[in-house]
Amino acid sequence: MLCPFCKSEDTQVKDSRPSEDGTAIRRRRQCNRCDARFTTFERVQLREVSVIKRNGSKVLFDRDKLAKSFTVALRKRDIDSERIDMEINEIVKKLESTGEPDVVSEYIGSLVMKALSRLDKVAYIRYASVYRNFADPEEFEEFVNELKK
Numbered sequence: 001m002l003c004p005f006c007k008s009e010d011t012q013v014k015d016s017r018p019s020e021d022g023t024a025i026r027r028r029r030q031c032n033r034c035d036a037r038f039t040t041f042e043r044v045q046l047r048e049v050s051v052i053k054r055n056g057s058k059v060l061f062d063r064d065k066l067a068k069s070f071t072v073a074l075r076k077r078d079i080d081s082e083r084i085d086m087e088i089n090e091i092v093k094k095l096e097s098t099g100e101p102d103v104v105s106e107y108i109g110s111l112v113m114k115a116l117s118r119l120d121k122v123a124y125i126r127y128a129s130v131y132r133n134f135a136d137p138e139e140f141e142e143f144v145n146e147l148k149k
Helices: 063-073 081-096 105-119 121-131 137-148
Strands: 011-018 024-031 037-043 050-052 058-060 102-104
Touching: 050 105, 063 081, 063 105, 063 121, 081 105, 102 105, 105 121, 121 137
Parallel strands: 050 102
Antiparallel strands: 011 024, 024 037, 050 058
């Protein structure tokens, strides 16, 4: 593991323990060159998944990008980080267990929409406004009115 401070490869694990939700191993490390301490997480990856984007290009699925989507949608909302992590873990588990090497981005978007609707309606609307790419305010208003029903 590279030290994020001095880029040395000579690091040592000082402590290991499971994360709160049990889906990762949290490791405290120390660099033997600069003595800096940092934390890493190990997660089980069942298989690599490629995402087919709307323009037809393919990229490897990136859990961090998924987490960033949640962070942006939930910005300034009082939602417990453990609940967010559980939703992200569920989405990742679904993607890795489909058996398919490629997943369309719309499927991931729909999974995020479902998760956000369970977590917070405002975050759900924020995400939908970007994901659904509304053409005009009336279309957006229709969407919000549907939620009210």
